[in-house]
Amino acid sequence: xxxxxxxxxxxxxxxxxxxxxxxxxxxxxxxxxxxxxxxxxxxxxxxxxxxxxxxxxxxxxxxxxxxxxxxxxxxxxxxxxxxxxxxxxxxxxxxxxxxxxxxxxxxxxxxxxxxxxxxxxxxxxxxxxxxxxxxxxxxxxxxxxxxxxxxxxxxxxxxxxxxxxxxxxxxxxxxxxxxxxxxxxx
Numbered sequence: 001x002x003x004x005x006x007x008x009x010x011x012x013x014x015x016x017x018x019x020x021x022x023x024x025x026x027x028x029x030x031x032x033x034x035x036x037x038x039x040x041x042x043x044x045x046x047x048x049x050x051x052x053x054x055x056x057x058x059x060x061x062x063x064x065x066x067x068x069x070x071x072x073x074x075x076x077x078x079x080x081x082x083x084x085x086x087x088x089x090x091x092x093x094x095x096x097x098x099x100x101x102x103x104x105x106x107x108x109x110x111x112x113x114x115x116x117x118x119x120x121x122x123x124x125x126x127x128x129x130x131x132x133x134x135x136x137x138x139x140x141x142x143x144x145x146x147x148x149x150x151x152x153x154x155x156x157x158x159x160x161x162x163x164x165x166x167x168x169x170x171x172x173x174x175x176x177x178x179x180x181x182x183x184x185x186x
Contacts, residue, residue, distance in 0.1 A: 113158035
């Protein structure tokens with residue numbers, strides 16, 4: 001995502017302090033427009049960053065670039081279960097995503113709102129209205145009330161009413177393992 005000028009200045013200064021050149025990556029124009037995994041700008045930015053990093057390594061080893069075919073094949077093989085992930089199970093439609101701050105939670109909630117707002121003609125014809133369940137894995141110690149308010153505000157702007165929302169968190173254990181399902185009161 002684009003960075004504010006103040007953030008860019010801080011990041012560049014920090015890179016200089018560490019003796020590293022810092023480059024910002026724009027959306028790569030070689031990305032296919034119709035790729036299902038690139039529906040959202042954040043996914044295009046992440047894919048563009050991955051391409052840039054891969055090409056940095058390739059330049060050091062063989063001075064070559066990825067072709068459009070390489071990029072397409074990589075995207076066709078890409079899978080990230082739990083990120084912008086929808087699962088249909090009978091009458092239940094599960095929407096799974098993760099977020100680490102209010103900004104990423106707004107992106108995830110916007111994805112959910114857009115997904116729910118897209119009504120398929122077959123759903124209308126058969127009068128099928130699945131129970132929609134939104135699950136967010138949130139991996140930070142930020143203000144949980146503010147995160148929940150962010151979800152509510154984004155859904156309200158989209159005029160989406162939610163039947164069920166489940167929040168879950170990750171907690172680092174002292175032994176370095178991850179404990180899933182930390183209890184949180186909102």
